[in-house]
Amino acid sequence: MSAPPSPSGLRVSAWNLLLLVPFLMLVVPWFNSMEPRLFGMPFFYWAQFAFVPVGVICVAVVYRMTRDEPHSSAPDLLPEVDELDEGTAR
Amino acid sequence: MIQWVELSIFVVLFVVVTVLGFLASRWRRGATLDHLDEWGLGGRKFGAWITWFLIGGDIYTAYTFVAVPALLFGAGALGFYALPYTVVLYPLVFLPVLRLWSVSRVHGYVTPADFVQGRYGCSLLSTLVAVTGIVATMPYIALQLAGLEAVLRTMGLNGVGLAGHLPLFVAFVILAVYTYQSGLRAPALIAFVKDILIYLVILVAVVYLPTKLGGWATIFDAGAAKLAQPSPTTGKPAGSVLLTSTNQLQYVTLALGSALALFLYPHSVTGVLASRGRDVLKKNMVALPAYSLLLGLLALLGYVAIASGAKPITNNATGRPDTNTIIPVLFDQQFSSWFAGIAFAAIGIGALVPAAIMSIAAANLWTRNIYKTYLRKDATPAQEAKQAKLASLVVKLGAVLFIVAVDPQFSIDLQLIGGVIILQTLPTVAIALYTRWLHRWGLVAGWVAGMGYGMYLLYLIPNPAAKKLHFGGSALTLDKLDVFGWHPFAGSQTQIYVGFVALVVNLVVTVVVTAVLRATSVSNGHDETAGSDYHADEDSDRVKPVAEGALSSG
Numbered sequence: 309m310s311a312p313p314s315p316s317g318l319r320v321s322a323w324n325l326l327l328l329v330p331f332l333m334l335v336v337p338w339f340n341s342m343e344p345r346l347f348g349m350p351f352f353y354w355a356q357f358a359f360v361p362v363g364v365i366c367v368a369v370v371y372r373m374t375r376d377e378p379h380s381s382a383p384d385l386l387p388e389v390d391e392l393d394e395g396t397a398r
Numbered sequence: 399m400i401q402w403v404e405l406s407i408f409v410v411l412f413v414v415v416t417v418l419g420f421l422a423s424r425w426r427r428g429a430t431l432d433h434l435d436e437w438g439l440g441g442r443k444f445g446a447w448i449t450w451f452l453i454g455g456d457i458y459t460a461y462t463f464v465a466v467p468a469l470l471f472g473a474g475a476l477g478f479y480a481l482p483y484t485v486v487l488y489p490l491v492f493l494p495v496l497r498l499w500s501v502s503r504v505h506g507y508v509t510p511a512d513f514v515q516g517r518y519g520c521s522l523l524s525t526l527v528a529v530t531g532i533v534a535t536m537p538y539i540a541l542q543l544a545g546l547e548a549v550l551r552t553m554g555l556n557g558v559g560l561a562g563h564l565p566l567f568v569a570f571v572i573l574a575v576y577t578y579q580s581g582l583r584a585p586a587l588i589a590f591v592k593d594i595l596i597y598l599v600i601l602v603a604v605v606y607l608p609t610k611l612g613g614w615a616t617i618f619d620a621g622a623a624k625l626a627q628p629s630p631t632t633g634k635p636a637g638s639v640l641l642t643s644t645n646q647l648q649y650v651t652l653a654l655g656s657a658l659a660l661f662l663y664p665h666s667v668t669g670v671l672a673s674r675g676r677d678v679l680k681k682n683m684v685a686l687p688a689y690s691l692l693l694g695l696l697a698l699l700g701y702v703a704i705a706s707g708a709k710p711i712t713n714n715a716t717g718r719p720d721t722n723t724i725i726p727v728l729f730d731q732q733f734s735s736w737f738a739g740i741a742f743a744a745i746g747i748g749a750l751v752p753a754a755i756m757s758i759a760a761a762n763l764w765t766r767n768i769y770k771t772y773l774r775k776d777a778t779p780a781q782e783a784k785q786a787k788l789a790s791l792v793v794k795l796g797a798v799l800f801i802v803a804v805d806p807q808f809s810i811d812l813q814l815i816g817g818v819i820i821l822q823t824l825p826t827v828a829i830a831l832y833t834r835w836l837h838r839w840g841l842v843a844g845w846v847a848g849m850g851y852g853m854y855l856l857y858l859i860p861n862p863a864a865k866k867l868h869f870g871g872s873a874l875t876l877d878k879l880d881v882f883g884w885h886p887f888a889g890s891q892t893q894i895y896v897g898f899v900a901l902v903v904n905l906v907v908t909v910v911v912t913a914v915l916r917a918t919s920v921s922n923g924h925d926e927t928a929g930s931d932y933h934a935d936e937d938s939d940r941v942k943p944v945a946e947g948a949l950s951s952g
Contacts, residue, residue: 319933327489333482334654336646342639348615352640353698356481360691363485367492368684 323373330363400554401730407739408553408746411595412569415588415747419576422583432780433945434508437581437787438762439672442503442944446681448586452755453669453682455589457484457660458689460545460749461538461813463596463696468721470700474625474637476645478697482653484690488683491661495683496676497831497932498667504931506942509759510667510827511767517830518838519924521771526845527823528767531664534816535760538663539753539797541813543570544722546749547801549742551711552726563802569746570753574794577754578787582672585754592751595744597692599729603702603741604695607732611705621701639701644891648873651895659821659897662828664759665752675936703728753794761789779945814872815856818897822848825908831932838923840912848904855879855896872896 339355346354423431428441435442444452462480469477498513507513510531515524547566550556555565576584608614618639625637641649660666673679703724708731711723729741765786770777777785826841858878861870874896876887915922934940 324493327492330486330489333485334650336641336650340641340646345615348613348618350618350639352475353478353694356478356485357691357694359482359485360687360694363489363690364684364687367488370492371680371684 321374323370326366326370329366330359333359333362401552401735401738403735404730404739404742405553405555407736408549408743411591411740411743412746415591415750416572416576418587418591419573419580419584422576422587423580425580425583425587427583428945430780430945431581432783434762434765434779434782434786435506435945437783438508438758439668440582440586442672443674444586444672444678445674446678446685449669449673449678449682450685451589451593452582452586452672453666453686454593454689455585455748455751456665456669456755457686458596458693458748459542459752460549460745461541461752462693463745463748464545464548464722464725465541466693466697467700467703467725470621470697471703471724472636472700472721474621474639475641476637476649476652477700478694479649479653479656480697481690481694482650483656484693485687486654487657487660488686490657492680492683494828494831495661495670495679499670499673499676499679500934501831501927501931502671503936503941504934504938505927506946508671509664509763509766510662510823511763514826514830515767515771516926517834518841518922519926520838523826523838523841524767525771526842527826528763530819530823530845530849531662531763532760534820535664535756536793536796536800537813537816538665539756539760539793540800542749542753542756543797543801546746548720548722549726549745551713551720552723552730553742556711556713563798566801567798569750570794570798573750573754574757574791577757577790577794581787582668582755582758585751585758586672588747588754589751592744592747595740596748599737599741599744600692600696602737603699603729607699607702607706607728610732611702617698617701617705620705624704644875645873645893648893648895651898652872655821655895655897655901656817658824658828658901659817662820662823664763665756668755668759668762677935699725699728706732753797757790757793757797758786760793761786764789764793815853815869818852818856818872818900819849821897821901822852822904824901825905834922834925835912836908837912837915837920839915839920840908840910843911844904844906844908847907848900851903852896852900855899859896874899 333356340352342350342352344351426441426443428436431437466477466480471477498510501507501516502513505512505516507516509528511524511528514527515521518524543566546569547563550565550569556562557564608617611617622639625639626635628634629636661670670679673682706728708724708728710719710721711727712718713720713723726742726745729738733741765782769785769789770782774781822845825836825844829836830841855874855878856872857868858880859870859872859874860867872895873893876890876892876894877885879885879887879894879899931940
């Protein structure tokens with residue numbers, strides 16, 4: 309049922325490169341300063357808080373844009389009950 | 399003095415989760431609990447919400463809640479590494495975790511060492527991974543107890559000697575019994591209560607406390623002033639609200655090293671393998687950073703504690719101030735006693751969830767990769783489940799003895815060592831998910847080199863504040879880095895995380911030995927996995943049935 313995989317089982321998608329973006333947060337000298345402050349919080353702290361949504365967006369985009377093995381039975385749109393874990397295990 | 403209101407609320411909530419823990423064995427039960435897929439992985443069917451709470455309970459533990467703010471309280475900006483750590487974590491593990499889930503689902507692997515055994519067909523290598531996992535997990539469990547005890551002592555249960563540990567002991571016996579009965583379902587169910595309480599407490603704390611104490615600007619200024627004062631033992635400032643030229647590298651390598659290490663810990667793998675499918679995991683990688691936000695806000699409570707003038711409590715068992723009590727003390731002083739009781743229950747239950755998952759993960763490793771590999775090769779699934787239940791009791795008992803017998807400070811040091819040692823399994827587990835190019839004996843050699851060198855570097859690190867000459871932390875001054883007597887960075891005061899250095903050594907040795915063995919065509923063992931196994935999803939016809947063989951064996 310699956311697409312023929314490469315011998316190593318690796319599947320490459322350019323979208324995965326987005327996962328590298330949050331690592332920009334590790335370049336500490338960019339934000340290691342007190343000013344500008346936000347609500348009294350030094351730049352060092354609020355700049356890093358700002359990276360949390362950046363990380364979420366990058367991972368979310370990769371999730372949406374890359375697909376697994378094509379499902380024969382399950383369509384892309386999951387039923388609402390599945391979101392709430394109410395469905396019993398297969 | 400015992401705080402009766404706080405203690406009563408704590409006990410009531412504790413009783414609620416205990417009842418939940420026992421009821422969990424009936425929750426969405428499979429045909430039998432006598433199989434590791436059921437007892438140890440909750441039937442491999444957790445959906446997105448349960449997985450979110452379970453992995454959240456795994457990563458954001460009681461110890462995190464007390465120790466990260468305590469680090470900011472004592473050392474300043476360096477302690478904030480917890481935020482970048484949990485931000486880079488999910489993009490980093492997004493792809494490898496999916497591969498691990500798929501290959502484990504197809505072959506029925508329960509532990510990371512099972513995967514290594516299947517990938518390389520080498521018992522030595524899988525045993526190394528299993529033993530490393532167990533050794534790294536033990537101090538982690540002990541630390542959860544340290545977090546729980548910090549709360550109990552703040553509520554006035556601060557007894558001397560062995561009797562002082564009695565409340566902790568009672569709490570843990572209860573935990574041990576319901577984990578024995580319900581397996582992974584118990585922490586999964588309790589994690590709901592834990593997280594609701596934690597979110598409530600943190601949101602109230604970060605809104606209410608800064609308002610009460612004059613706003614964030616005042617709080618950060620108070621922190622800066624206090625940290626700039628010279629320490630009485632070393633004569634140097636204790637820290638700073640910004641990173642300095644010497645600890646920036648430490649900050650970055652500690653964040654990255656911790657992120658690389660996290661999903662190598664057996665308890666994280668347990669949370670991943672218990673989920674139903676790839677889509678559940680992907681959703682979680684997007685949603686789990688909600689906790690990162692919480693953790694960052696919580697970390698700042700370390701500065702709030704400085705601004706409020708809170709002082710850590712002296713632990714009557716050791717006679718020394720325990721900085722881990724700083725957040726409980728802050729809550730005790732600033733909140734009304736009933737809300738402080740809720741906050742303490744949140745932290746206390748926050749200790750029980752990860753402690754249960756960790757003991758289950760360690761028990762799974764023992765059962766699958768030591769008991770079944772060496773002691774009883776023909777063990778049936780029912781015997782495996784029995785063995786794992788007993789092992790989980792032993793693991794918890796060991797952790798309690800650990801806390802009673804040794805200074806809590808020592809378990810914190812051991813936790814730092816634990817991070818360094820679990821990182822040494824990265825080439826064998828994480829890289830092997832992508833390629834088998836690395837040779838099995840190269841991986842063994844790299845593990846030995848990285849482990850040995852890491853321990854040596856940790857031995858070199860003193861801690862003048864605690865008056866210790868060795869094993870004083872995980873920040874190595876580059877000046878001390880020594881390669882067979884050669885000091886490549888002599889004179890440099892820049893600090894780096896030891897685990898990172900040890901991992902680099904491990905990788906270099908692994909690659910060099912692999913190149914030699916490949917050139918001489920030494921056998922690299924048998925690989926039972928196929929490329930497509932790493933992409934199989936829950937509806938694939940290649941996945942192994944859950945709890946296969948449980949019924950036939952009785």
